[in-house]
Amino acid sequence: xxGVTQTPKFQVLKTxxxxxxxxxxxxxxxxxxxxxxxxxxxxxxxxxxVGAGITDQGEVxxxxxxxxxxxxxxxxxxxxxxxxxxSVYFCASSSTLNTEAFFGQGTRLTVV
Amino acid sequence: xxSVTQMEGPVTLSEEAFLTINCTYTATGYPSLFWYVQYPGExxxxxxxxxxxxxxxxxxxxxxxxxxxxxxxxxxKGSVQVSDSAVYFxxxxxxxxxxxxxxxxxxxxxxx
Numbered sequence: 001x002x003g004v005t006q007t008p009k010f011q012v013l014k015t016x017x018x019x020x021x022x023x024x025x026x027x028x029x030x031x032x033x034x035x036x037x038x039x040x041x042x043x044x045x046x047x048x049x050v051g052a053g054i055t056d057q058g059e060v061x062x063x064x065x066x067x068x069x070x071x072x073x074x075x076x077x078x079x080x081x082x083x084x085x086x087s088v089y090f091c092a093s094s095s096t097l098n099t100e101a102f103f104g105q106g107t108r109l110t111v112v
Numbered sequence: 113x114x115s116v117t118q119m120e121g122p123v124t125l126s127e128e129a130f131l132t133i134n135c136t137y138t139a140t141g142y143p144s145l146f147w148y149v150q151y152p153g154e155x156x157x158x159x160x161x162x163x164x165x166x167x168x169x170x171x172x173x174x175x176x177x178x179x180x181x182x183x184x185x186x187x188x189k190g191s192v193q194v195s196d197s198a199v200y201f202x203x204x205x206x207x208x209x210x211x212x213x214x215x216x217x218x219x220x221x222x223x224x
Binding site: 004033035042043044045048058090092100101103104105106 | 116146148153154155156157158161201211212213214215216217
C-alpha cells in the first residue's frame with residue numbers, strides 16, 4: 001500500500017532553473033494539496049485541488065504552478081527557482097472534506 | 113482568516129513525565145481539529161482528531177478535547193516515552209473542509 005509518493009526526495013537547483021515535484025496517490029482521494037515547511041512557520045498551503053481539473057491557490061502560491069489532469073497525480077512546478085523557495089515540500093491527500101490528510105515523505109529542495 | 117497558534121518549543125521532558133502542548137485556534141463556523149506528529153525524516157501522520165465541540169480525540173495515550181468556549185485543543189499525555197520525541201502540529205480544516213491550516217509545530221524531546 002504505497003499511499004502518497006513524492007519524488008525526488010532531495011533536489012538542488014540553481015537560481016532561475018525550473019523543475020517539477022511529482023506527487024502520486026493510490027487511494028483514489030479527491031483532495032490533494034501541496035505544502036511547504038519552513039523552520040518556525042509550520043506548514044503553509046501552496047495550492048490545492050478538490051478533484052481532477054480543479055485547482056486553487058493556497059496561502060503562498062507565488063512562483064508555483066499546479067495541474068490535476070488525473071485523480072492520482074498532482075505535480076508542483078517551480079517556474080524560476082529562487083533561494084526563498086529553499087524548503088521541504090509535502091504533498092497530502094484526503095478522501096473527503098474534514099477528514100485525515102495522508103502525507104508523502106517530503107522533498108527537500110535547496111536553491112543556490 | 114483561520115489560524116492556529118501553538119506553544120513554542122522545544123519542550124524537554126524526562127520519561128514518564130506529564131505532557132501538555134497548548135493549541136488555540138481562530139476560525140469562523142465549525143472547524144474540525146487535528147493533531148499530527150512528525151518523526152525525524154518523515155512526513156506528518158495523524159495522531160488524533162475531533163470534529164465537533166466537546167469531542168475528545170485519543171490515540172496511543174494522547175488526548176485532546178475540542179473546547180469551543182475557549183477555542184482550544186490542547187494535547188496531553190500522562191506519561192511520555194523516549195519514542196514520543198517528535199514534532200507535534202495542531203491543525204484545523206475550515207468549515208468548507210477544503211483547506212487544512214497548521215500551527216508552527218512544537219518539538220518534543222523526551223530524555224531517558
